[in-house]
Amino acid sequence: IPISAVTILxxxxxxxxxxxxxxxxxxxxxxxxMDYPRIQIPFEITLWVLLASFAKIGFHVxxxxxxxxxxxCLLISIGLIVGGIMFSVHEEPPAVLxxxxxxxxxxxxxxxxxxxxxxxRPFFENIGTVLWFAVVGTLWNSIGIGMSLFAICxxxxxxxxxxxxQENLLFATIISAVDPVAVLSVxxxxxxxxQLYIVVFGECLFNDAVTVVLYNMFNFVAEMPVxxxxxxxxxxxRFFVVGLGGMGFGVLFGFVAAFTTRFTSRVREIxxxxxxxxxxxxxxxxxxxxxxxIMAIVTCALTMKYYVEENVSQRSCTTIRHVVKMLGSISExxxxxxxxxxxxxxxxxxxxxxxxxxxxxxxxWRGLGxxxxxxxxxxxxxxxxxxxxxxGLAYGGLRGAISFALVFTLxxxxxxxxxxxxxxxxxxxxxxxxxxxxxxxxxEYINVRRTNRNLDTINVEVxxxxxxxxxxxxxxxxxxxxxxxxKDKFMKFNNRILRRILIRDNRAESSIxxxxxxxxxxxxxxxxxxxxxxxxxxxxxxxxxxxxxxAAKPKKKFxxxxxxxxxxxxxKNMYKIRQRTVAFTGKHALPNDSQTKExxxxxxxxxxxxxxxxSFQTTVICSHRSRFQQPARSSSRAMMPLRRLDTLQExxxxxxxxxxxxxTERGMSRTKSSSSDSRxxxxxxxxxxxxQHEVEEEEQPSSPPPAWVAEPRDNAAQNPLLRRPxxxxxxx
Amino acid sequence: MGASQTxxxxxxxxxxxxxxxxxxxxxxxxxxxxxxxxxxxxxxxxDLDRIPALANNxxxxxxxxxxxxxxxxxxxxxxxxDEIGFEQFLMVMSHFRPPTLKTTDEEKEAMRKEKLRFLFNxxxxxxxxxxxxxxxxxxxxxxxxxxxxIGQEAAKAIADAAMLEVASTNVPHMAPDDFxxxxxxxxxxxxxxxxxxxxxxxxxxxxxxTTTMRCGKSTS
Numbered sequence: 001i002p003i004s005a006v007t008i009l010x011x012x013x014x015x016x017x018x019x020x021x022x023x024x025x026x027x028x029x030x031x032x033x034m035d036y037p038r039i040q041i042p043f044e045i046t047l048w049v050l051l052a053s054f055a056k057i058g059f060h061v062x063x064x065x066x067x068x069x070x071x072x073c074l075l076i077s078i079g080l081i082v083g084g085i086m087f088s089v090h091e092e093p094p095a096v097l098x099x100x101x102x103x104x105x106x107x108x109x110x111x112x113x114x115x116x117x118x119x120x121r122p123f124f125e126n127i128g129t130v131l132w133f134a135v136v137g138t139l140w141n142s143i144g145i146g147m148s149l150f151a152i153c154x155x156x157x158x159x160x161x162x163x164x165x166q167e168n169l170l171f172a173t174i175i176s177a178v179d180p181v182a183v184l185s186v187x188x189x190x191x192x193x194x195q196l197y198i199v200v201f202g203e204c205l206f207n208d209a210v211t212v213v214l215y216n217m218f219n220f221v222a223e224m225p226v227x228x229x230x231x232x233x234x235x236x237x238r239f240f241v242v243g244l245g246g247m248g249f250g251v252l253f254g255f256v257a258a259f260t261t262r263f264t265s266r267v268r269e270i271x272x273x274x275x276x277x278x279x280x281x282x283x284x285x286x287x288x289x290x291x292x293x294i295m296a297i298v299t300c301a302l303t304m305k306y307y308v309e310e311n312v313s314q315r316s317c318t319t320i321r322h323v324v325k326m327l328g329s330i331s332e333x334x335x336x337x338x339x340x341x342x343x344x345x346x347x348x349x350x351x352x353x354x355x356x357x358x359x360x361x362x363x364x365w366r367g368l369g370x371x372x373x374x375x376x377x378x379x380x381x382x383x384x385x386x387x388x389x390x391x392g393l394a395y396g397g398l399r400g401a402i403s404f405a406l407v408f409t410l411x412x413x414x415x416x417x418x419x420x421x422x423x424x425x426x427x428x429x430x431x432x433x434x435x436x437x438x439x440x441x442x443x444e445y446i447n448v449r450r451t452n453r454n455l456d457t458i459n460v461e462v463x464x465x466x467x468x469x470x471x472x473x474x475x476x477x478x479x480x481x482x483x484x485x486x487k488d489k490f491m492k493f494n495n496r497i498l499r500r501i502l503i504r505d506n507r508a509e510s511s512i513x514x515x516x517x518x519x520x521x522x523x524x525x526x527x528x529x530x531x532x533x534x535x536x537x538x539x540x541x542x543x544x545x546x547x548x549x550x551a552a553k554p555k556k557k558f559x560x561x562x563x564x565x566x567x568x569x570x571x572k573n574m575y576k577i578r579q580r581t582v583a584f585t586g587k588h589a590l591p592n593d594s595q596t597k598e599x600x601x602x603x604x605x606x607x608x609x610x611x612x613x614x615s616f617q618t619t620v621i622c623s624h625r626s627r628f629q630q631p632a633r634s635s636s637r638a639m640m641p642l643r644r645l646d647t648l649q650e651x652x653x654x655x656x657x658x659x660x661x662x663x664t665e666r667g668m669s670r671t672k673s674s675s676s677d678s679r680x681x682x683x684x685x686x687x688x689x690x691x692q693h694e695v696e697e698e699e700q701p702s703s704p705p706p707a708w709v710a711e712p713r714d715n716a717a718q719n720p721l722l723r724r725p726x727x728x729x730x731x732x
Numbered sequence: 733m734g735a736s737q738t739x740x741x742x743x744x745x746x747x748x749x750x751x752x753x754x755x756x757x758x759x760x761x762x763x764x765x766x767x768x769x770x771x772x773x774x775x776x777x778x779d780l781d782r783i784p785a786l787a788n789n790x791x792x793x794x795x796x797x798x799x800x801x802x803x804x805x806x807x808x809x810x811x812x813x814d815e816i817g818f819e820q821f822l823m824v825m826s827h828f829r830p831p832t833l834k835t836t837d838e839e840k841e842a843m844r845k846e847k848l849r850f851l852f853n854x855x856x857x858x859x860x861x862x863x864x865x866x867x868x869x870x871x872x873x874x875x876x877x878x879x880x881x882i883g884q885e886a887a888k889a890i891a892d893a894a895m896l897e898v899a900s901t902n903v904p905h906m907a908p909d910d911f912x913x914x915x916x917x918x919x920x921x922x923x924x925x926x927x928x929x930x931x932x933x934x935x936x937x938x939x940x941x942t943t944t945m946r947c948g949k950s951t952s
Contacts, residue, residue, distance in 0.1 A: 382830065382934070458894040459923045463851065465875055466791065467933045470854070473795040474828060475935055476785035478764050492788075516890050 049330060051082070052337040070185060070436045072336045072400070076429065079340015087344045102405040106331045108283045110401075111294050112276075113328025114205055115301035116321075122198040124487075129195075130202030132377050133393075137203065137369050138176050138210040144365040146172035149358065158353030163416055170218040171420050174407050175362055175427055177211040178204055179400025186440045187396075193449040195381075196389050200396050208402050209292040213242045215406055216290070246286050246295030253282035253296070254303025258502040261311040265504065271316035272323060275308060307502040335401040343425050349418035358423050359430055362399075370394040388448045395439055398431040399424075461515045747819060751826040761825060765818050774815035790877050794854045799824050803853045811859065830934035845921070847929045852920050862914030865895055898923050 036043075055078040059066055065074065086092075123130070146169035153160045153168065163171075184204075187197050217235045257278035264271050279300050286296035309317055370393045378384040385393070407424040410417050472488045744758045753761070768783070769775040780786070780796045789795065800816060802809040804824050813820070827850045829843070855863040855871055869891040876887050895915070902919040915923075 383928070457897055457923070458890060459897055460927055462872060462875065462890070462894055463924055463927065466851065466854075466871070467929075469789055469791050469875070470795055470851075471828070471933060471935060473786055473789045473792060474825070476783060476789070477768075477780065477795070478761060478825065478935070516893065519893075 048337075049334065052078075052333045053330070055337065056333055067189070068437065068440065070432075072332075073433050073436050075333060075336035076340040076343075076432060079337040080343060081340070082337075083341035083344030086341065092345065102335075102401075102408075104284075104287070106335055107294075107402075107405070108280060108297060109324075109327035109331040110335075111205070111208070111283075111297050112279050112301055113324050114201070115298035116305055116324050118201065118205075118298075118302065119194075119198065120302065120306070122194050123202060126195055126198050126202070129199050129377055129381060130206060133199060133203045133370075133373060134206035135210050137373055138173075138207045138214070140369040140373070141176035141362075141365050142169065142173040142211075142214055144172075144369070145176065145358070145361045146170075148361045148365070149354070152353070152357045155353075158351060160351060160354050160416070160419070166218060167414055167416070170215065170410070170414075171407075171423070173211055173214040173218055174403050174410075174420070175358065175399060175424055176207070177399065177402040177406070178207060178397045179402055183396035183398055183436070183439060186443060187392075190440070190443050190448070191450045192392065192443065193389070195383055195385070196392050196448065200393060205294070205298055209243060209246065209295045210239075211402065211406070212294065213239050213292060219411065242291045243295060245289065246292030247299045249286050249291070250282050250296040250299025250301075251303050253278050253285075254300045255307075255502065257300070257304045258307035258311070261308045262502060262504045264312065268313050268316060271312045272320045275304065275320050276323070278304065307498075310503050332401075335404075339401065339404055339425075339428065343429070346421060346425075347418055348422040348425075349416070350422055351419055354419065355423045355426050359427055362427055362431075366397045367394045386449070388446050391446065392443060392448050395435060395442065398435055399428045400432065404428060458516060458519065747822055750819075751822045752829055753822065753826065758822065761822060762818060765821055774817050775821070776815045791854075791871075791874050794871070794874065797857075798850065798854055801853055803859070804850060825935075828933065828935040844929050847933045848921055848924065849917070851933075852917055855915075860914075862916050863920070864914040865891065868895055868915070 052075070055075060056071070059071060059074050146165070149172060150163075150165050150168040152158065153163050184197070184201060187200065217238065257274055260274050260278075261271060264274065279297050282300040283293045283297040286293035308320075312320070370390050374385050374390050374393075403424050407421050410420060414420070468487075744755055744762070747753070747758055748755055751758075765775065768779050770779070777796055777800060780799065781792075786792050786795070797812070798804055799821065800812045800814070802811050802813060804827065805820055806823065827846055852863070855867050857867055857870075858864075869888055872891040872894070873884065873887040876890075898915050898919055902922055
């Protein structure tokens with residue numbers, strides 16, 4: 001900060017009588033000055049963010065806490081403490097949770113985070129249920145709670161007769177907004193079945209939109225003395241406009257973003273910017289037209305993600321994911337934190353009757369609502385919700401930030417605003433603390449149906465596709481369609497038109513192939529991790545695409561050209577491989593595969609350093625045999641051999657390696673794979689060689705490369721599957 | 733009209749018990765059958781081949797083949813027929829019935845096994861009870877055939893990988909010279925253990941007649 005910018009105050013005179021001469025006081029150059037007001041706002045923001053983040057670090061120091069007490073509770077507690085401190089020194093907390101700051105700055109990152117990491121396939125499969133619970137459920141809750149509270153208000157003993165029906169409905173709408181942040185992380189940890197997870201997730205997102213619509217509607221209506229039927233009809237129409245309009249805007253911006261990223265290959269550094277700008281723009285434009293901005297940003301993220309992740313570079317992809325998570329996390333942290341702070345520092349108006357009945361009714365109506373709605377929708381579901389699922393759904397209805405912010409934005413002409421504020425805070429604290437803490441033991445106790453997450457195998461993928469095609473075929477055959485038909489049609493449309501326009505490097509790719517490549521990459525990285533010493537063998541495994549230029553003739557040494565080719569291929573492949581988001585992503589953690597990607601990128605750098613032709617000391621390139629001595633693992637992907645999708649030209653380097661290592665390390669790789677249970681021993685490498693080699697040999701059975709001399713023909717025996725074709729060429 | 737109606741009703745009643753469809757569903761499927769067969773008593777492979785919507789399906793041959801596969805008739809026969817009647821048509825369709833809220837857990841297990849068996853039969857074209865590498869390769873190739881520029885090697889590679897997965901999960905302690913013959917039905921079940929077949933492999937057979945509701949989709 002340039003000191004010259006500081007205002008230099010003139011010396012203060014004790015009396016202001018006229019001066020005969022200008023004062024001879026010379027203002028010395030100030031060496032050290034302070035100007036707090038100038039930086040006040042950014043400074044305070046930074047301090048608050050840091051404080052909340054320190055709190056978050058603090059929780060994880062003793063991580064047992066976070067298992068039993070959800071983070072939101074902890075944050076609120078810390079907020080309460082800080083609020084207490086501020087209250088005692090009569091400081092006012094920043095007005096963070098009043099309308100504009102919350103809705104324009106704090107809410108979008110959270111919603112973007114939820115939308116971006118939403119697992120799309122389960123979402124679309126369950127979209128009917130999600131919308132049903134979100135829309136109808138919220139309506140049910142709002143109206144039910146509103147009516148019952150109005151009935152209670154009539155009882156004179158509670159002294160709340162001045163709250164009329166519209167105000168009650170308004171209040172009920174505010175507290176029907178569920179915010180299952182804590183619940184989702186519990187569900188995630190316990191691995192509840194996918195349907196329950198996605199319904200709770202989806203309900204949370206979409207009922208925000210519904211709540212905001214209802215809120216605005218009732219707000220408008222609350223100010224009117226008389227409600228006419230035409231207003232109700234208009235309200236319904238408005239709901240559709242808001243919902244569908246939000247989605248429309250979201251999709252539009254999503255496509256524009258995808259299209260833009262098609263051209264960003266030269267400006268990789270700012271690629272993530274587009275994602276954020278377009279999503280935020282979608283949000284703001286929706287706010288401009290007073291349509292559901294939450295739906296807009298969620299649909300924007302959903303639409304965008306699929307296409308953008310194919311267009312942008314690997315680094316940008318990682319950056320985007322990280323930043324989205326980070327912003328979402330900060331916002332959430334701050335919100336809960338301020339919830340605690342503001343609880344202490346606002347004026348409260350407590351009314352035992354009203355508040356207790358609010359709690360009671362909120363609970364009852366949610367439970368009833370889930371029960372009734374599930375009964376109606378179960379026949380339409382392929383996997384019906386059983387009682388345990390319903391319990392999870394009902395009990396998981398925690399209230400959170402949206403309710404809080406909405407109640408603060410109630411117009412002041414509502415007489416009992418303070419009471420509403422107090423009631424909302426009470427219900428939020430109650431649900432977050434009580435239900436949040438108890439939901440985990442309860443879910444585990446009643447043993448909600450779990451999902452089997454270990455389905456990342458080729459076989460499962462192949463058979464999923466097979467089943468889908470079979471079903472689509474049979475449906476066509478008997479002339480009856482269901483959502484497979486639409487999915488099929490959409491995928492065709494997608495492949496033919498959308499992908500061509502929106503993706504730069506368009507190659508329609510089956511999910512089987514994508515999964516295969518992903519598994520191959522993971523295998524490669526595991527090899528990189530298990531190899532001590534030089535990892536010179538690794539690069540040759542990891543190439544998955546064409547455009548290789550090196551010769552097919554086996555050589556004895558690395559040449560510089562080979563090295564360059566390998567590096568080219570590695571970097572190209574790392575660029576091209578996308579890993580699909582794992583179905584579950586933790587609320588507070590990124591998808592796991594980002595870690596492996598980073599490992600590969602770091603390894604790439606170390607490969608460059610460690611590669612020297614002729615100096616291979618790979619001690620861990622084990623023999624193929626040990627593969628079968630591995631104990632059976634639940635994750636059968638461990639046994640994936642590495643195969644190239646095209647003919648391998650890096651074979652030479654591998655052969656030279658093999659010469660050095662021979663077959664001495666049968667069981668050695670086993671000992672190296674101790675660091676994580678997802679490691680597999682290096683024999684993958686040999687499978688690759690074998691497999692590829694056999695692929696080559698099938699085509700040219702007459703000319704085995706000379707480098708194989710070191711390993712006699714029994715390497716063919718290692719791959720039992722290929723043994724037969726190998727030895728009985730007639731059968732091919 | 734009256735006489736034939738009651739006769740077919742009677743037959744259909746017999747079929748509801750056998751296949752588990754409701755009378756309405758059977759009637760609709762019968763209409764569809766008539767359409768496909770051109771009002772004959774049996775349909776042949778060519779009849780099914782002619783369905784335009786199936787043309788884009790990568791595993792069209794396997795699906796059609798499944799209808800003519802005797803193993804799907806629950807009668808312990810093997811081999812395939814050239815023509816099938818309505819009853820056989822229904823039997824194959826019954827593999828795709830969804831579970832209702834009333835199905836018990838044993839029934840669900842049985843249905844799951846049935847569906848797995850159906851898929852297994854789709855792979856095992858030579859009826860020897862195991863899926864060999866070539867058979868699996870063939871399936872993967874067909875599956876990937878419509879999805880862009882994937883070469884034959886890719887399909888082979890993927891099939892190999894899949895077989896190895898099965899081998900490793902089911903026979904973990906294979907000696908180096910052992911040869912993994914092929915996937916047996918038990919291994920097949922094992923490898924697809926976690927998959928929720930109920931949600932993926934069923935067709936919601938409608939009780940409403942849809943044959944008249946489609947425009948331009950009739951096959952004859």
